[in-house]
Amino acid sequence: MSSQPAWVPRKRRGAEFFLTILAVAIGITAYCAVGLGTKGTIPAGVAKLAAALIVFAVVAHLVVRRVAPYADPVLLPLVICLNGLGLAMIYRLDLGRTQLDPDRAQFANSQLIWTVIGIVAFAVVLFVVRDHRRLQALTYTFGFAAIVLLMMPLLPFIGRTINGARIWINLGPFSFQPGEAAKICLAIFFAGYLVVKRDALALAGRRIAGIDLPRGRDLGPILAGWLVSVGILVFQRDLGSSLLFFGLFVVMLYVATERPGWLVVGGLLFAGGAWFGYLAFSHVQVRFEAWLDPFADPDRNGQIINGLFGLAHGGILGRGWGQGSPQLTPFSFSDFIAASMGEELGLTGLMAILLIYGLIVERGLRIALTCRDAFGKLLAAGLAFSFALQVFVVVGGVTRLIPLTGLTTPFMAQGGSSVVMNWAIIALLLRISDQTRRPAPEISTFDSDEETQVVKLT
Amino acid sequence: MNRPIRYLAVACLVMFVALLANINYVQFVQADSLNDKNGNKRVINEEFSRDRGAILVGDEPVAESVPSKDEFRFQRKYTDGRLYAPVTGYFSYIFGRGGLENSQNRVLSGSDNRLFVNRVVDLISNKKPKGGSVETTLNPLAQKVAASGLEALGEDTKGAVVAIDPSTGAILAMVSQPSYNPNVLASHDFSEVEDDWRRLTGDEDQPMLNRGTQQILPPGSTFKLVTAAAALENLDLDPDDMVKAGRTLSFPGISYELTNLDNGTCGGNRITFEKALMVSCNVSFGDLAGKVGQDDMTAQARKFGFGTDALSGLAANPSRFTAEGTDLEAPQLAQSGIGQFEVATTPLQMAMVAGAIANGGDVMRPHIVKTLRAPNLRVLDETEPERLSQAMSSSNAAQLTSMMVKTVNSGTATSARIPGIDVGGKTGTAQSTADRPPYAWFVSVAPADDPKVAVAVVVESSSTARSEIAGGRLSGPIARSVMEAVLGK
Numbered sequence: 001m002s003s004q005p006a007w008v009p010r011k012r013r014g015a016e017f018f019l020t021i022l023a024v025a026i027g028i029t030a031y032c033a034v035g036l037g038t039k040g041t042i043p044a045g046v047a048k049l050a051a052a053l054i055v056f057a058v059v060a061h062l063v064v065r066r067v068a069p070y071a072d073p074v075l076l077p078l079v080i081c082l083n084g085l086g087l088a089m090i091y092r093l094d095l096g097r098t099q100l101d102p103d104r105a106q107f108a109n110s111q112l113i114w115t116v117i118g119i120v121a122f123a124v125v126l127f128v129v130r131d132h133r134r135l136q137a138l139t140y141t142f143g144f145a146a147i148v149l150l151m152m153p154l155l156p157f158i159g160r161t162i163n164g165a166r167i168w169i170n171l172g173p174f175s176f177q178p179g180e181a182a183k184i185c186l187a188i189f190f191a192g193y194l195v196v197k198r199d200a201l202a203l204a205g206r207r208i209a210g211i212d213l214p215r216g217r218d219l220g221p222i223l224a225g226w227l228v229s230v231g232i233l234v235f236q237r238d239l240g241s242s243l244l245f246f247g248l249f250v251v252m253l254y255v256a257t258e259r260p261g262w263l264v265v266g267g268l269l270f271a272g273g274a275w276f277g278y279l280a281f282s283h284v285q286v287r288f289e290a291w292l293d294p295f296a297d298p299d300r301n302g303q304i305i306n307g308l309f310g311l312a313h314g315g316i317l318g319r320g321w322g323q324g325s326p327q328l329t330p331f332s333f334s335d336f337i338a339a340s341m342g343e344e345l346g347l348t349g350l351m352a353i354l355l356i357y358g359l360i361v362e363r364g365l366r367i368a369l370t371c372r373d374a375f376g377k378l379l380a381a382g383l384a385f386s387f388a389l390q391v392f393v394v395v396g397g398v399t400r401l402i403p404l405t406g407l408t409t410p411f412m413a414q415g416g417s418s419v420v421m422n423w424a425i426i427a428l429l430l431r432i433s434d435q436t437r438r439p440a441p442e443i444s445t446f447d448s449d450e451e452t453q454v455v456k457l458t
Numbered sequence: 459m460n461r462p463i464r465y466l467a468v469a470c471l472v473m474f475v476a477l478l479a480n481i482n483y484v485q486f487v488q489a490d491s492l493n494d495k496n497g498n499k500r501v502i503n504e505e506f507s508r509d510r511g512a513i514l515v516g517d518e519p520v521a522e523s524v525p526s527k528d529e530f531r532f533q534r535k536y537t538d539g540r541l542y543a544p545v546t547g548y549f550s551y552i553f554g555r556g557g558l559e560n561s562q563n564r565v566l567s568g569s570d571n572r573l574f575v576n577r578v579v580d581l582i583s584n585k586k587p588k589g590g591s592v593e594t595t596l597n598p599l600a601q602k603v604a605a606s607g608l609e610a611l612g613e614d615t616k617g618a619v620v621a622i623d624p625s626t627g628a629i630l631a632m633v634s635q636p637s638y639n640p641n642v643l644a645s646h647d648f649s650e651v652e653d654d655w656r657r658l659t660g661d662e663d664q665p666m667l668n669r670g671t672q673q674i675l676p677p678g679s680t681f682k683l684v685t686a687a688a689a690l691e692n693l694d695l696d697p698d699d700m701v702k703a704g705r706t707l708s709f710p711g712i713s714y715e716l717t718n719l720d721n722g723t724c725g726g727n728r729i730t731f732e733k734a735l736m737v738s739c740n741v742s743f744g745d746l747a748g749k750v751g752q753d754d755m756t757a758q759a760r761k762f763g764f765g766t767d768a769l770s771g772l773a774a775n776p777s778r779f780t781a782e783g784t785d786l787e788a789p790q791l792a793q794s795g796i797g798q799f800e801v802a803t804t805p806l807q808m809a810m811v812a813g814a815i816a817n818g819g820d821v822m823r824p825h826i827v828k829t830l831r832a833p834n835l836r837v838l839d840e841t842e843p844e845r846l847s848q849a850m851s852s853s854n855a856a857q858l859t860s861m862m863v864k865t866v867n868s869g870t871a872t873s874a875r876i877p878g879i880d881v882g883g884k885t886g887t888a889q890s891t892a893d894r895p896p897y898a899w900f901v902s903v904a905p906a907d908d909p910k911v912a913v914a915v916v917v918e919s920s921s922t923a924r925s926e927i928a929g930g931r932l933s934g935p936i937a938r939s940v941m942e943a944v945l946g947k
Contacts, residue, residue: 312490
C-alpha cells in the first residue's frame with residue numbers, strides 16, 4: 001500500500017462570497033429596474049430590500065464558512081440570485097396588480113420576510129444537522145412526520161381549500177402548505193428505508209425481455225407509495241404533488257436498487273393512476289384539454305392562454321422590467337411566475353433562469369455522485385431530482401409543454417412554505433457536500449504495520 | 459449507485475433541454491401567431507397606445523389615429539365611417555379588428571418585418587414606434603356615388619355595389635348597405651362599445667357583413683353571361699346562330715317547364731344567340747346550359763373565379779355554381795344556366811365576370827391594397843396586377859362583349875347607357891323564396907373596347923313594391939352613376 005498524497009479539496013469560500021455579492025447585485029438591480037420601468041424612479045423601498053438581502057446573504061455565507069467550509073460554493077449564490085429575481089418580480093406584480101384593482105393583496109413584503117425566515121431555516125439546518133448520516137437514525141420519525149404533514153390539510157378547522165386543492169393549513173395569520181415540508185421528510189424517509197432494504201429489493205426477481213422485474217412480494221413498498229400519491233390526488237385534488245411524490249419515490253427506488261425494472265413498474269403505475277385521475281376528476285380532464293388545445297375554450301383556459309400571450313409578447317429580449325403586462329395573467333406571482341419572467345425578461349432571461357435551475361440540479365447530482373455513504377447519495381439524488389422534476393412540471397405546465405399542474409416554482413413563486421423549505425433543501429445538500437468534500441480525518445500510520453503485513457497486496 | 463445517478467443526470471438534462479426547446483418554440487417560433495390572436499390584451503394595449511398608421515383612399519385618410527388625452531394616447535378616427543366600413547373594418551379594444559385594420563395590422567401597427575429598421579431607429583432615438591400606412595385602390599367619388607345610389611332606394615334597402623378595374627383587378631368601389639359606424643367600436647368608452655357591438659351583431663340585417671364579398675346570392679340572369687361564355691367556348695356558337703327560344707323549355711318525362719319572365723316568348727321559337735342575351739331569354743339559356751353540360755358549365759364558372767377566394771385583405775366567400783357534390787338533373791341544370799337553383803355569387807365575382815369578358819377573357823386577381831408605406835412614406839409593397847386565369851379566348855370574349863353592348867343599347871339593360879361610350883351590361887332578377895322580394899342585379903362594364911370599370915350591383919330587398927323590381931330599373935342607374943364617376947363623365 002503506497003502512501004498517496006492526500007487530495008485536499010479547495011474550500012473556495014472566496015469564490016462563493018464573490019458570486020454571492022454578484023447574485024445580490026442582480027436582485028437589487030432588478031428591483032431598481034422595476035421602479036424605473038413602471039414609475040421612472042428608483043423605488044423608495046430599495047434601501048430596505050438591499051440592506052435585508054445583503055445582510056442575510058452575507059450571514060448565510062458566513063454560516064456556510066463556519067459550519068460547512070467544504071460545501072459546494074456555487075449553490076448558495078445560485079439560489080440567492082433566483083430568490084432576488086423572484087422578489088423583484090413579486091414587487092413588480094404588486095405594482096401592476098394594484099393598478100388593475102387597488103384592493104388586490106400585496107405580497108412583496110411578506111415574501112421578503114419569508115425569504116429571511118428561509119435563510120434562518122437554512123442556517124438552523126446547517127447548525128443542527130452537523131452530519132447528515134445522523135438523519136438516517138430518524139428514518140421512521142421522518143416517515144411518520146411526512147404522513148402527518150400530508151394529512152394535516154384534510155383535518156377540520158385548520159385545513160383550507162384554495163382553488164379546488166385542499167393542500168393548505170392555517171397557522172394563525174399565515175397559511176402554510178405542509179406538502180412542501182413533507183417532500184423533505186419523504187426524501188429522508190425513502191433514503192433511510194431504501195438503504196436498508198435495497199438488497200432485498202435488488203437481488204430477487206426474474207428477467208423478462210432483458211429487464212429485471214421485481215418479485216411480486218417486493219412490490220409492497222412501491223404500491224404503498226403509489227397509494228399515498230393516489231390518495232393525495234383523490235383527497236386533496238393536488239395533481240402536481242401527487243406526481244412529484246411518486247416520481248421521487250420511484251427514482252430513489254431505482255437509484256437504490258440499480259434496477260430499471262422499478263422504473264417500468266413505476267411508469268405503468270403512473271400511467272394507470274393518470275388514467276384513473278383523468279376518468280375520475282373533471283378538473284384533470286379540463287387541464288388535459290386545456291393543454292391539447294387551449295384556444296378551443298378561451299374563457300375557461302384564460303390563464304394558460306394569458307401565460308402564452310405573455311411569453312409571446314416578451315419575445316426574444318422581453319419587454320423589460322415593469323414594461324410588460326404580466327399582471328393580466330391570473331396567479332402571475334405564484335404558479336405563473338415563470339411566464340411573468342418570460343414576458344419581462346424575454347426568452348433570453350427565461351433561458352438564463354432555467355439554466356440556473358439546471359445548475360442547481362447538476363450540483364445536487366454531483367454531490368450525490370461524490371458522496372461516500374449510501375444514505376447521503378440517495379438523499380442528495382432524491383432532493384436534486386425532486387427539484388428538477390418540480391421545475392419541469394411547473395415550468396413545463398406554464399409553457400404548455402405538459403398539462404398544467406399546480407406546483408410552486410422554487411425560490412421565485414410567492415408562498416412562504418415553498419421558499420422556507422427550498423432553503424432547507426439547499427442546506428441539506430450543502431451539508432452532504434461538506435461531508436463529501438471534507439478531507440478524511442488524519443489516521444496516523446505506523447511504520448511497524450509494514451512489518452506485520454502477511455499478504456503483500458501490491 | 460453511481461450508474462443510476464448518472465442516468466438520472468441524463469434524464470434531468472433531457473427535461474431541461476425539453477423546457478428550453480419549448481420556450482424557444484413558444485417565444486420565438488409561435489410568438490407571431492400568438493401575438494396576432496384576437497383577444498390578446500397585451501398586444502391590444504400596446505397597439506392601442508401606438509401611433510397607428512392611416513388607411514388612405516386617394517390622398518385622404520379614412521382611418522387615422524389622432525392624439526387623445528387618456529391612457530391610450532391615441533384615438534382611432536374614421537372619416538365617413540359608414541361609407542368605408544366594409545373596407546376599413548373596425549379597431550376595437552374589446553372585440554378585436556376587422557377588415558383592413560385586421561389584415562394589414564402588421565403594417566398599420568408598425569410591427570411588420572419590413573418596418574424593422576424603422577423600429578430600431580425609433581428604439582435608438584427613444585421614440586415611440588409609428589405605424590405605416592395602407593393606400594387602398596378605392597375611387598372616393600365612385601364609392602360615394604354608389605352609396606348614395608343605394609341610400610336613395612330607401613333606408614331599409616339592403617344591397618351592395620362592387621366596382622373593379624378589369625385590366626388590373628383593382629377594386630374601385632365597395633359599398634354595403636346597411637353599414638355601421640366603426641368610430642363607435644373604436645371608442646375608449648367600453649360600455650358604449652359593448653352596447654353597440656351587441657346591437658350590431660344582434661341585428662337581423664347584419665350591418666357588419668360585407669355584402670360585396672361575403673354574401674353569396676343567386677345571380678339570376680346576370681349569370682347568363684357565364685352560360686353564354688360556356689356556349690361560345692364549348693358549342694362553337696356565333697352570335698348570329700339560331701338558338702331555341704319560345705314560351706317554355708320542357709323536359710322529357712317531367713312535368714316541370716322552364717318559363718320566361720312574365721311568360722314571354724322571347725320573340726319566336728328560334729332567335730339569334732345575340733337576341734337571346736339581349737332579351738334575357740330563360741328558355742334559350744336553359745337549353746344552352748343543358749347542351750354544354752354540368753361539367754363544362756362548372757369548369758367555365760371556375761375559370762371566372764367561382765369556387766376560389768382570390769381577394770386578399772378582406773373577408774370573402776367563394777361563389778359557387780352548385781353546392782358541393784350536387785349532380786344536376788336536366789331541369790336543375792337548365793335553372794342553373796339562368797343563375798337559379800344552387801348558383802350563388804358575390805357581387806365581386808359578378809363584377810369579375812363582366813370585367814373579364816371585356817378584358818379579352820383575362821380574369822385579373824382582385825385587390826384592395828394599392829401600396830403599403832412606411833411612416834416616412836417609403837414604399838414597402840405595391841400590388842402588381844396579376845392574371846388569375848384566362849376565362850375564354852379573346853375572340854369569343856370580343857363577341858360576348860359586343861353582345862353585352864347591344865344588351866345595353868337596345869336590350870334589357872338600357873338603364874346603363876352613357877352617351878358617347880360603349881357600355882356592356884346585363885340585368886338579373888333572381889327569385890328567392892316566395893315571402894321576400896327577388897334580388898335585383900345589374901352588371902356592366904365600360905368602355906367596352908378598353909374597359910376601365912366593371913360594376914356589379916345587387917339590391918336584396920327594398921321598400922319599392924315587389925312588381926317593380928327588375929335589375930334594370932333598380933340597380934342599373936346605380937351602376938351607370940358608378941361608371942360615370944370612374945370615367946369622369
